[in-house]
Amino acid sequence: MKESEDRVVSSRRNTLKMLALGSTAGLLGLFDSKEARADSYETPSYQKGLAPVTITKVRAILTAPGGSNLVIVKVETSEPGLYGVGCATFTQRAAVLVPAVDIYLNNFAVGRDVDNIEDIWMASYVSSYWRNGPVLNNALSGLDQALWDIKGKRAKMPVYQLLGGRSRINVDTYVHASSPTLEGLAEQVQGFMEKGWRHIRIQQGGYGASVANGAIADFKTAKYGRETDAASDMGEYLRSVPRMFDHIRKVCGEKIELLHDMHEQPEPIQAINMIKQLEQYRPFFIEDPFSPENMPWFKQLRATTSVPLAMGELFNNINEFREPMVQQLFDFIRCHISQIGGITPAMKVARLGEWFNVRTAWHGPGDTSPVGHQANNHIDLAVFNFGIQESQTFNTRVQEVFPGTPVIEKGYYVVTEEPGLGIDINEKEAAKYPIRYNGMGTIRKNDGTIMKP
Numbered sequence: 189m190k191e192s193e194d195r196v197v198s199s200r201r202n203t204l205k206m207l208a209l210g211s212t213a214g215l216l217g218l219f220d221s222k223e224a225r226a227d228s229y230e231t232p233s234y235q236k237g238l239a240p241v242t243i244t245k246v247r248a249i250l251t252a253p254g255g256s257n258l259v260i261v262k263v264e265t266s267e268p269g270l271y272g273v274g275c276a277t278f279t280q281r282a283a284v285l286v287p288a289v290d291i292y293l294n295n296f297a298v299g300r301d302v303d304n305i306e307d308i309w310m311a312s313y314v315s316s317y318w319r320n321g322p323v324l325n326n327a328l329s330g331l332d333q334a335l336w337d338i339k340g341k342r343a344k345m346p347v348y349q350l351l352g353g354r355s356r357i358n359v360d361t362y363v364h365a366s367s368p369t370l371e372g373l374a375e376q377v378q379g380f381m382e383k384g385w386r387h388i389r390i391q392q393g394g395y396g397a398s399v400a401n402g403a404i405a406d407f408k409t410a411k412y413g414r415e416t417d418a419a420s421d422m423g424e425y426l427r428s429v430p431r432m433f434d435h436i437r438k439v440c441g442e443k444i445e446l447l448h449d450m451h452e453q454p455e456p457i458q459a460i461n462m463i464k465q466l467e468q469y470r471p472f473f474i475e476d477p478f479s480p481e482n483m484p485w486f487k488q489l490r491a492t493t494s495v496p497l498a499m500g501e502l503f504n505n506i507n508e509f510r511e512p513m514v515q516q517l518f519d520f521i522r523c524h525i526s527q528i529g530g531i532t533p534a535m536k537v538a539r540l541g542e543w544f545n546v547r548t549a550w551h552g553p554g555d556t557s558p559v560g561h562q563a564n565n566h567i568d569l570a571v572f573n574f575g576i577q578e579s580q581t582f583n584t585r586v587q588e589v590f591p592g593t594p595v596i597e598k599g600y601y602v603v604t605e606e607p608g609l610g611i612d613i614n615e616k617e618a619a620k621y622p623i624r625y626n627g628m629g630t631i632r633k634n635d636g637t638i639m640k641p
């Protein structure tokens with residue numbers, strides 16, 4: 189921009205700013221422009237006509253202070269001291285994120301203007317040409333969240349303000365209760381109710397499947413598979429869930445909202461028959477009844493029962509779930525924001541859901557970093573169609589690695605008023621907790637057949 193043009197733009201901006209501040213004195217010229225500026229907030233560099241703040245480095249930081257492998261993306265900028273953090277966690281393949289971030293994303297992003305989040309997102313999304321997979325979408329999530337963090341720091345506002353401002357007092361959450369015995373589970377539920385939670389997810393031991401009362405599966409006796417492989421008795425699981433709801437309703441009453449995660453494991457027709465039986469216990473939602481391969485079964489499930497449904501932990505890309513949302517095949521969208529590409533696509537998902545009464549219930553257990561939880565929280569506070577947020581209580585090691593880790597009061601995540609996402613990473617602490625190479629555990633039927641999670 190030429191100097192004369194610069195002055196015109198700058199004076200027009202000052203006028204607009206004075207209008208925004210309601211400063212008639214400024215408009216009447218009672219203050220010179222210097223005083224008027226002193227009256228307002230610090231002018232961002234791009235408004236002063238200076239060169240844009242650009243990305244100077246993008247890198248991955250791996251750490252596992254709570255047991256789950258976490259991946260953080262740190263974006264450094266040309267403005268000294270200004271950086272952002274984002275969550276790129278793909279806990280089962282964490283190490284693969286390092287080259288994806290440090291080589292490809294860094295090479296792609298360096299030199300770009302930090303302000304243009306949408307443009308950077310779309311350019312990065314298509315730059316690998318093939319684009320629907322995990323790893324790259326996780327890497328992009330980390331970059332995207334870090335850019336929102338930077339934008340918030342530059343605006344001196346928490347991210348939720350940039351997304352439209354507050355729509356509620358705080359973020360209502362559900363907590364995870366799990367015990368192999370009904371008595372133990374009821375005790376946990378009552379304990380959480382006393383602490384103020386209004387929504388509790390109930391599970392009996394492992395997800396979706398349970399080993400039948402210490403029985404040894406036939407594949408174990410035959411020494412098939414690996415020693416660490418888990419055995420599932422699906423028949424027992426399908427009988428146990430209505431029993432569990434019945435017991436918890438009797439002991440804990442009607443007031444508490446109960447949730448349950450099927451973790452995609454039963455055959456679709458088994459899932460449908462089981463969910464029908466749960467109607468009388470009024471679940472808040474039943475989560476992930478089908479594996480992603482079985483999406484067409486939702487139509488039959490929907491026609492069979494009015495039990496509220498949540499889906500989407502394993503979704504990668506909005507193209508996978510746009511149609512089911514538009515067809516109102518489930519009530520809550522459960523995707524992992526650090527998996528689908530970050531805050532930018534999550535806001536599109538949320539807005540799409542608003543038109544079709546699909547509410548948000550973002551993925552948020554320990555395999556989402558506290559940075560990712562903060563990204564969830566800022567969206568939750570801002571969007572109209574917020575449903576509920578999965579919560580995690582973080583141990584002191586995690587809190588030391590991530591200053592600004594979200595806290596829960598009376599079942600609500602308390603959203604920070606710090607600029608940006610309001611969270612940071614202490615890299616020295618993070619280095620104390622190296623990741624471990626692992627994947628999703630293998631679960632087999634009695635005869636050794638693998639079950640899809």
Ligand code: MG
Nearest residue numbers: 449475476501
């Ligand atoms: Mg789940």
